[in-house]
């Protein structure tokens with residue numbers, strides 16, 4: 244029985260972090276003010292300084308300081324949460340859950356991975372009688388391969404689920420289970436003869452399932468259709484039903500391919516999720532929804548119960564929109580050279596949790612259906628026209644909006660009116676002239692539907708919570724090559740910048756409706772791409788001025804030299820402290836620094852350009868799914884912690900050009916400093932390229948020392964050389 248006196252969850256403020264963060268904030272803030280003072284007074288009193296480089300440096304310092312200021316919101320009050328699932332009410336009293344899984348392209352998202360995600364969701368540790376657990380797959384590729392594969396997955400899942408339940412298996416993703424033999428969880432059973440036999444049997448079934456998938460993939464077209472009617476199918480084979488009457492209850496599994504027409508914009512993942520919201524509304528209509536990307540399998544079957552510890556907490560629940568778990572990845576290498584685990588980001592989520600809730604992060608969250616519908620309190624007296632404007636013209640669907648908590652499972656297969664209605668809800672024009680994507684459901688405005696939907700919910704007064712259990716509840720597949728990482732980051736940053744440049748800018752749209760800290764938290768993400776200006780300036784201007792003997796920073800003998808040194812040390816040491824306190828090594832600090840600069844020089848720049856161009860109607864932004872097919876060569880390099888520089892030249896050329904420019908400036912500059920005896924004035928300007936040169940030593944290796952496939956291609960090296968020589972030449976010839 245539920246014990247009402249004991250809370251279902253608990254949180255505590257991370258006091259040491261809070262104190263360190265605020266101390267850093269205070270000291271670093273004062274140092275920044277001193278820097279501004281130095282810059283302004285030098286500008287006013289010193290007639291000899293060359294204006295252009297000086298002002299460039301100052302402006303970009305201001306931009307970086309602005310982003311730093313915004314980023315302090317997520318440092319303000321970091322908290323961590325704990326749940327007590329043993330205190331949840333008994334199974335019969337748990338609310339039902341719909342799981343939404345999205346896939347878009349069987350060529351980029353191999354079926355085996357997608358099916359494993361589906362199977363792991365079907366096997367969640369949650370009551371599956373009375374349709375407490377329902378899984379919906381959205382297939383945006385509308386591909387026959389996926390439909391056939393789902394049917395096979397369902398057949399295998401029946402055996403798999405009973406195996407998992409019988410032996411209390413923790414890792415319910417079959418591929419992962421058979422890959423990393425689990426010892427701890429089945430210790431009770433591992434010596435039993437029965438277990439050994441059952442395990443052999445299920446492993447054989449899994450191999451058969453895999454063989455079957457291979458055949459399906461080989462024999463079916465994987466073309467992604469952009470022009471097809473909606474297809475919705477409840478997966479179950481009635482033939483087996485009688486035979487299986489003694490077997491366990493299975494969750495419901497529904498395959499949904501929404502209608503696609505070239506003439507209709509499909510709004511990417513947000514569009515797909517909204518179709519699932521509507522379709523599931525007429526079938527299971529669960530009050531809570533778990534959203535998963537097709538490559539994010541359930542690694543801990545208790546995630547639903549963990550989430551319910553918040554959703555069923557009577558104090559939190561009325562305002563709680565979603566419970567966010569971190570995105571963790573199964574395939575991060577030891578060295579994590581591309582910062583694929585997003586350590587830095589999830590730290591921020593703890594901080595945002597302390598000021599109203601984490602940002603929605605696309606996958607691994609349990610969200611309240613009502614929050615997505617924009618109805619905090621159901622008002623019975625709203626008129627139908629108004630409701631149709633909000634939810635579209637399906638009266639059946641509108642009815643479902645008012646019966647969320649009374650799931651009314653309907654037998655889809657025998658009910659042709661229901662089938663028709665669902666087809667209508669999955670049609671590509673249903674959204675048109677309604678509030679879908681604007682005030683209802685996942686929001687369409689940007690390709691980062693997660694960030695923007697969460698932002699809107701927070702703005703409407705909802706809160707969210709972040710829980711990071713020690714055993715990751717979900718594990719995904721991270722990209723493993725530099726190129727993929729940079730492309731993926733650019734995609735996100737374009738989306739964020741789209742918001743930043745629009746009327747939805749958190750600074751405007753959020754004001755009056757959200758707390759200042761929360762606005763800052765959202766604004767940091769929307770504007771962080773602007774840091775590209777700082778990195779470009781820092782990687783070019785001081786170096787060129789060094790060659791010309793122009794000092795941009797205070798001499799070592801000046802008291803302001805201390806200010807600059809302090810700023811550098813304070814930011815680096817703060818980063819080191821965060822890295823160490825989250826259990827990582829100094830190597831992680833270097834990797835994160837390097838990757839942040841790489842992103843700034845490429846993703847941040849391109850995101851700003853693309854979002855600006857879109858703003859002026861010069862381009863159209865689209866959401867291309869990240870490639871999840873593993874290249875063996877790339878995987879090898881990645882595991883060894885060696886950079887794969889075979890990224891698109893568009894990314895590599897800026898990086899290599901800046902590197903060459905810095906190496907050249909450092910050595911020529913050093914000679915010049917020694918000749919002119921200008922060590923005092925030029926110290927900072929020699930230090931900057933030196934730091935870059937050392938930090939980016941892997942680029943030097945890639946261009947000069949390496950001969951393997953992942954080195955920088957000679958073409959990129961030559962183009963970069965030419966570009967840096969031109970810049971150096973121009974800098975030496977022109978006067979400022």
Ligand SMILES: O=c1ccn([C@@H]2O[C@H](COP(=O)(O)OP(=O)(O)O[C@H]3O[C@H](CO)[C@@H](O)[C@H](O)[C@H]3O)[C@@H](O)[C@H]2O)c(=O)[nH]1
Pocket residue numbers: 345346347348352381383510511512515535536537538570604605606690691692693694731734735866867868869870
């Ligand atoms: O038109 C589309 C495009 C994508 N997807 C699905 O969306 C998911 C995420 O796509 P992916 O290519 O893996 O994007 P990532 O860049 O890895 O995704 C991150 O960023 C997205 C945008 O912010 C979030 O939606 C994701 O949850 C988050 O993991 C995948 O399951 C896709 O199949 C669709 O269903 N329809």
Ligand SMILES: [Mn+2]
Pocket residue numbers: 536538869
């Ligand atoms: Mn992904």
